Amino acid sequence: MCRLNAVTRLLCAVLASAAALLAQRFSFRHYTQAEGLSNLAVTCIAQDRDGYIWVGTQAGLFRYDGTSFSAMDEGLASREIWALHVARDGSLWVASRWGVARRNGSRFAEASFPERIEIHGATTLDSDDEGNLWIAATTGLFRIEKASAGSLAGKRLFGGEVSAVHVDSSGDVWTGCGRDLCRVTPAGVRPVGTRMGLPSTRWLSITTAPDHSVWVRSSDGLYRKDRSAAAFVSVAPGLPQSGVDSAKLFADRMAGVLVPTDRGLALQQGADWMVVDTSRGLESESVSFALVDTEGSIWIGLPGSGVVRWLGFRRWESWTMAEGLPSNLIWNIRRDHQGNLWVATDTGLGKMDAQTGRWRIWNSRNGLGGNRIRALAVDGEDLWVGPAPGRLSRIRNDAVVATYGARQGLPNERVNGLLMDRNRRLWVCARGLYRSIGEGASLRFET
Numbered sequence: 001m002c003r004l005n006a007v008t009r010l011l012c013a014v015l016a017s018a019a020a021l022l023a024q025r026f027s028f029r030h031y032t033q034a035e036g037l038s039n040l041a042v043t044c045i046a047q048d049r050d051g052y053i054w055v056g057t058q059a060g061l062f063r064y065d066g067t068s069f070s071a072m073d074e075g076l077a078s079r080e081i082w083a084l085h086v087a088r089d090g091s092l093w094v095a096s097r098w099g100v101a102r103r104n105g106s107r108f109a110e111a112s113f114p115e116r117i118e119i120h121g122a123t124t125l126d127s128d129d130e131g132n133l134w135i136a137a138t139t140g141l142f143r144i145e146k147a148s149a150g151s152l153a154g155k156r157l158f159g160g161e162v163s164a165v166h167v168d169s170s171g172d173v174w175t176g177c178g179r180d181l182c183r184v185t186p187a188g189v190r191p192v193g194t195r196m197g198l199p200s201t202r203w204l205s206i207t208t209a210p211d212h213s214v215w216v217r218s219s220d221g222l223y224r225k226d227r228s229a230a231a232f233v234s235v236a237p238g239l240p241q242s243g244v245d246s247a248k249l250f251a252d253r254m255a256g257v258l259v260p261t262d263r264g265l266a267l268q269q270g271a272d273w274m275v276v277d278t279s280r281g282l283e284s285e286s287v288s289f290a291l292v293d294t295e296g297s298i299w300i301g302l303p304g305s306g307v308v309r310w311l312g313f314r315r316w317e318s319w320t321m322a323e324g325l326p327s328n329l330i331w332n333i334r335r336d337h338q339g340n341l342w343v344a345t346d347t348g349l350g351k352m353d354a355q356t357g358r359w360r361i362w363n364s365r366n367g368l369g370g371n372r373i374r375a376l377a378v379d380g381e382d383l384w385v386g387p388a389p390g391r392l393s394r395i396r397n398d399a400v401v402a403t404y405g406a407r408q409g410l411p412n413e414r415v416n417g418l419l420m421d422r423n424r425r426l427w428v429c430a431r432g433l434y435r436s437i438g439e440g441a442s443l444r445f446e447t
Contacts, residue, residue, distance in 0.1 A: 026281040026318065027311040028300075036069035037062055042301030043246040044122045045291040046084035048092050048103075053299060055307055056081030061094060075108040076101055082246065085125035085133075087147065093133060095119045100135055100144075102152065111144055111152040122246035122289060123164035123205040128171060136162040141175055141184070158189050166206035168214055176203030181216060197231035198223060204242075207249040209257055217242075217249050222259060236273050239266050244288045244303055252292040255313070260287035265300055276310075279322060283308055324359030325350050334376040334383070342383055344373035349385055351398075360398070367400030369393040377418035377426060384426060386415030392428060402443075409445040410434060 031037050041058035048054065053064040054072070061073040061081045073079050077099030085093045092103040097119060101108040117137040124136040133147040133154075140159040144151055163176035173184035179200045181193030194200055198216065205217040212227040220241045223232040240263035247260040256268035264277030265287045277285045282300070289301035298310040320328050326348035334342045339354030348363035348371055362385075363371045370390015377384040385393040391403040392415055404410050410430055417429035426436040434445040 028281055028308040030283050030308050032306040037306050040306040041303055042288055042307055043082055044084045045289050045299050045301055046086055047293050048086055049090040054084050056084050082119050083122050083124045087127040093125055095125050111154050113154045121163055122248040126165050126167045128167045134165045136165040163202050163204055164206050168208040169212050174206045205249040207251045209251045210253045215249055246288045250290050255292050258290040262286050265290055326361045331374045332376045334378050336378050342376055344376050346372055349373050369403040375415050375418040377420045379420045384418050386418050388414040
């Protein structure tokens with residue numbers, strides 16, 4: 001056994017992880033009263049063309065300037081905010097419970113209507129390419145014609161409860177009308193939902209996805225109609241329900257369709273869905289709203305809990321024990337020549353298959369020389385595994401083919417680091433520095 005001189009200690013420090021890496025959940029920044037958001041019952045979120053984030057709540061409208069929130073509801077008919085909409089000309093429109101207003105400079109200008117209107121829901125404002133603003137109210141569908149030209153005069157197109165309004169990518173106007181889905185045409189309003197395969201219910205949100213499919217959502221159902229299809233089909237019937245009227249669908253080219261639910265935010269993952277909830281780092285499971293900003297961050301409204309911003313969305317991925325890791329305490333990571341990811345943890349070795357994304361675990365029960373894995377090295381088809389304490393192990397084709405200890409010249413106490421050099425010699429830091437000699441059954445280690 002050689003004494004550890006300065007060079008050996010330095011090499012061992014390079015080979016070994018000086019500190020454990022903790023596997024991460026999704027990262028969120030939480031905004032509450034401390035950041036100026038004095039009401040936490042969030043109903044809607046929007047980003048204006050200057051980049052400001054606007055948040056509507058049940059008791060106030062707030063604007064985020066990158067540092068803090070400020071109350072911005074002076075001049076509105078009500079502080080109970082239900083919908084925000086940025087029109088194609090960049091105008092910010094606000095629907096409070098008792099009216100609609102447009103932001104003019106630093107003030108709001110209220111629109112006028114032939115009767116008092118009441119608004120309830122986050123999908124109650126939209127605009128078309130001609131500059132008209134469409135408004136869904138409890139007493140009917142209203143429109144402000146040429147709103148982009150400065151008009152603030154609204155007129156009713158038809159009566160009855162309208163729960164949502166949306167202008168799709170083709171310019172067609174869809175509404176939730178009573179317990180049906182309606183389409184607005186030059187000839188009038190036509191109920192089309194039940195004829196297109198939808199159940200009779202209140203439709204709370206409508207949106208158009210990047211592929212031009214139309215999505216509709218009730219409190220307990222999500223449906224989609226492809227652009228060329230004649231009928232809607234049910235999407236992800238197993239998704240959690242939403243009892244929040246402000247649970248608006250949001251479609252984005254990068255994020256896909258975002259679906260707020262009572263159990264978290266649901267996102268498309270190819271053909272599957274992922275629900276981001278408290279187990280993945282969200283502050284609260286009930287989600288009222290979601291928005292993707294111009295920088296790609298997702299802002300999430302939590303009724304009663306404020307707003308969170310998802311940091312590093314689609315830029316970072318994370319895995320923990322919930323996804324199959326042996327432990328959340330990580331000591332080393334290596335990728336083999338087939339693209340599989342090997343992770344040394346405090347309670348075993350994990351392998352994420354490059355093809356399936358699934359995890360498999362190795363520990364002393366299936367042949368490893370120990371459970372607390374500190375070091376890994378890849379050599380062609382072989383993976384070398386260094387436990388601490390335990391025997392150095394060699395894995396080939398997903399099987400432990402050999403372990404090495406005192407009989408091969410290594411101490412059994414601890415392997416702190418492994419390195420395979422260009423001559424295919426394995427260097428081991430274990431109460432000293434060791435180098436492999438020989439091959440196969442004659443493999444030994446010398447100091």
